[in-house]
Amino acid sequence: MLHTVNKSPFEKNSLSSCLAHAKEGSAILLIEDGVYGALKGSKMAAEVQDAMGKFTLYALGPDLKARGIADKIIDGVKVIDYAGFVDLACENDKVQSWL
Amino acid sequence: MATMNVNGRELEVDEEGYLIDLSQWDRAAGEELAKSEGVEMTESHWEVIDFLREYYEEYQIAPAVRVLTKAIGKKLGPDKGNSKYLYELFPYGPAKQACKIAGLPKPTGCI
Amino acid sequence: MGGDVKKFMYVNRKAPHGTVYALESLEVVLIGAAFEQDVSVVFIDDGVFEIVKGQVTTEVEMKNFSNTYKALEMYDVEKLYVSKDSLEERGLSEDDLIVDVEVKTAAEIAALMEEQDVILSF
Incomplete structure (x- = not known):
């Protein structure tokens, strides 16, 4: 399953809740303010890094660039574009949005 | 539209x-x-228009008259950085009228 | 303009592009600058993301208003404060910001808030 998270992890617990409830092997895509969850050296970074053993983590490139953090993200987070977003949505049987 | x-x-x-x-x-x-706008363009007009477009390019905003006047003074000299000069060029308001001619949105705070 | 000068503080706590709060706040600051009051702008929590440098919004097709913070100085809005804790929690430092700011502790920001006549929150 593909999970998308579009809220800042510093303002809402959408990302933590997603990480806690997603099944191992899921794809997790950070979009909009959700991309702040990929920030290197933040107070969320350890939790996200731990989760990377269980899930494949993606972040939407255009949203990273808009926020000026494209070069500040945790190693191993896969950056994708809009076409990659569409591919992920097609590859997975279901999409769940963590709002 | x-x-x-x-x-x-x-x-x-x-x-x-x-x-x-x-x-x-x-x-x-x-x-x-x-x-x-009924404005006949001269080189002096274009100088202000070019300035406004450069300002917008850099700051993504059309400046308020007070800010425009000050910034023009800094760039083009005090004889141009005053409201008398700018209102002579753009009688209905330099920010509003010049911004329109420059293709910019109406300045923030302009009614 | 005359009259009493009051101390106005704008408190920004929202990330820039996910909601319209940040842009609205910036516009209110710019409009308010015409009234020649004693203005300060504070960035706390996700508000610090508003002034992160290097924002490029072409692909998301939104206005890149981060450049507009650089114009605040010309509007005589010169007191910009940023929460030290908020920066650190996000792995950011003063060097990551697009404008010159004063980094303040929570206690220092609390003291500044006490000095104000009006506080506007976004």
């Missing part, structure tokens, strides 16, 4: 005649917008 014809191109403008897409602006569009 209202449009304005510039050499055969139809450019969208809002209900007050401001250009919708500032990337469509060129000197010909500026001339046409000036005509709608």
